[in-house]
Amino acid sequence: MVIIEEIAALKTLLQAKRRMGQTIGLVPTMGYLHEGHLSLVDHAKAHADVIVMSIFVNPLQFGPNEDFERYPRDVKRDTALAERAGVDVLFMPSIREMYPQQQWVTVAVTGMSDVLCGKSRPGHFDGVATVVMKLLNIVRPDSAYFGQKDAQQVAIIRQMAVDLNLDVEIVACPIVREPSGLAMSSRNVYLSDAEREAATVLHTSLQRAALLVNAGEKDISRILSQVTEMIQAQPRAQIDYVEVVDAATLQPVEVVAQTSLLALAVYFGKTRLIDNCRLEPSEKE
Amino acid sequence: MVIIEEIAALKTLLQAKRRMGQTIGLVPTMGYLHEGHLSLVDHAKAHADVIVMSIFVNPLQFGPNEDFERYPRDVKRDTALAERAGVDVLFMPSIREMYPQQQWVTVAVTGMSDVLCGKSRPGHFDGVATVVMKLLNIVRPDSAYFGQKDAQQVAIIRQMAVDLNLDVEIVACPIVREPSGLAMSSRNVYLSDAEREAATVLHTSLQRAALLVNAGEKDISRILSQVTEMIQAQPRAQIDYVEVVDAATLQPVEVVAQTSLLALAVYFGKTRLIDNCRLEPSEKE
The missing domain is CATH 3.40.50.620 (HUPs)
Known part of the structure; x- marks a missing residue:
């Protein structure tokens, strides 16, 4: 090298x-x-x-x-x-x-x-x-x-x-995650042990959204409220934003579509972490 | 082609x-x-x-x-x-x-x-x-x-x-000029005959500035006032700006230096023309 x-x-x-x-x-x-x-x-x-x-x-x-x-x-x-x-x-x-x-x-x-x-x-x-x-x-x-x-x-x-x-x-x-689900980030080094544990809620909440969508949910406000509630239940978490946008233009969308991106930023102590996932609409209907 | x-x-x-x-x-x-x-x-x-x-x-x-x-x-x-x-x-x-x-x-x-x-x-x-x-x-x-x-x-x-x-x-x-001294521009086609004639004052005023500098003038305010007066004496001319700046950064300068640029924009009727010249400090001193 x-x-x-x-x-x-x-x-x-x-x-x-x-x-x-x-x-x-x-x-x-x-x-x-x-x-x-x-x-x-x-x-x-x-x-x-x-x-x-x-x-x-x-x-x-x-x-x-x-x-x-x-x-x-x-x-x-x-x-x-x-x-x-x-x-x-x-x-x-x-x-x-x-x-x-x-x-x-x-x-x-x-x-x-x-x-x-x-x-x-x-x-x-x-x-x-x-x-x-x-x-x-x-x-x-x-x-x-x-x-x-x-x-x-x-x-x-x-x-x-x-x-x-x-x-x-x-x-x-693709995002690379620790075994806990926490997305790899250079800023993870800022986290205390308790914050690092708490921050696993991000991936869990993204998984919850994916399950909802998979079960046929298309209404974004309902998805967002579930994700938000889940993160807010974690006392160390302070939400900056939780949003669903078009993955290419980043403009807000109201219904889950092929190109939807669920993105979030949440503070744990002074450390701001981000994570996201694509929402693939269910093929059931 | x-x-x-x-x-x-x-x-x-x-x-x-x-x-x-x-x-x-x-x-x-x-x-x-x-x-x-x-x-x-x-x-x-x-x-x-x-x-x-x-x-x-x-x-x-x-x-x-x-x-x-x-x-x-x-x-x-x-x-x-x-x-x-x-x-x-x-x-x-x-x-x-x-x-x-x-x-x-x-x-x-x-x-x-x-x-x-x-x-x-x-x-x-x-x-x-x-x-x-x-x-x-x-x-x-x-x-x-x-x-x-x-x-x-x-x-x-x-x-x-x-x-x-x-x-x-x-x-x-380098700027290419008509025989009258008017700098070539696609917008010259907008000019009436009288405006085209009047617009030759731009090149004449730049030449005046060059003569002043050549004669040892270094004070930019004095150069600018002569150029401005000359253009204002032409009733069809309406000055947008007459300035001396550093040719590279375009920031205003106060004394003529190796890199000075005299630049101007002047309206003749509705047509806005621009012209400029470098001011080369006199070698006399």
Whole structure:
């Protein structure tokens, strides 16, 4: 595995790979790698010849009162995990390398960014879209791999590729969960034991919704009230949002359809966790 | 010359050219071609093997009360002129081809877009940056050619390339003028004979500023007041702005420096014309 910190060096290396006819897969991360990230590498390896993983905690996507400073970092462990997973090129730029000066021009997301997580994190998805655009332009991959846990992020990046005519396949990979059902997240490290136990309610509530839909329920308000009640019954949980939206456009829907996404964000103590699942309408009728 | 209206067909054609090792130069225009546009083709031909010209009147960069509907169009004449100039591929997409659906994700320009023309045309440069980003991603040229008449546009596109890590050389080409000194513009067709005559004051006033600077004047307020007075003496002229800014960042400057740009926008009747020149500090001291 090659470790590269400079954009120019990365471009030179990848241009050589490209000239040899090799395809490139990009796995963008903020590091503190877990099984979820490593599954992205597995998916990438199934499709591309050269796997580039980026590790960059992107200041642009953190709000002023968010956890940029304390976001967990462990370069040594990440490096070992990436190498073991089969990453070929680990790109770890400094903030100065990615943002050498004032950023006058950015990517802006409207409509899809002021719903779900965007409501409580203004500017977050503009920051995500901007850094992903930069990474895509630097790496110029054939395909890029994102975790479905960040459903809104995937939907926005997909839309960015369509709207700005990017020549890259955006691949969403399934959520990886701990045995308890808790979705893997770098932020899980913030949780106390009691909070980690309490947070399993998220997956349980998503499963409940799936059962309801499977039993023929199509009314979204009834599904939402059951999910909400279940989470509220857990005293350590503080709901940010529970919503059902169209998976592609993230706009609210009222009846379960082929493209519905149930998404939620819930605080456990100071830690905000997200999770989601697709709602597949029952075939019974 | 090949005329192409569909993105997919253009990409296929250019991929073949690229595989043959040919370099691509892009000349993006809104059509109604004049000598200024054709000079961009000349510059492109000096550097690139395959010259792609796009003609697309981009609705995204026109304000609600601007001249999108009446913007001059003449496809037949443009086609003949492009072919004669040596364009290899003329890309003329429909609005539906460029914007098949709602545009959720765009390029946003801050700081550089709310000065000069941006003051009276809110959203204009976001629209310009977005369509240029789309064209750059569709064509993937080695170099792209813009007229220096639209100084703010060039500065913003250059900054977009830097900030979003685009792999393209942005080339600014000198302003082409009519014998009277009037800068070539598709909008000149709107002018009455009297307005066209009156509009020559723009170039004359820029020349006056250059003479002052050449004579050692460094104080920008004194330069601006002379230029302003000269234009105001022309009864058909209504000043939108006359400013001196840094040519790269477009931020106001107070003393003439190596990178100063004198830029102005002036109405003649309902027609808004722009012009500009670099101010080169005198070497006398």
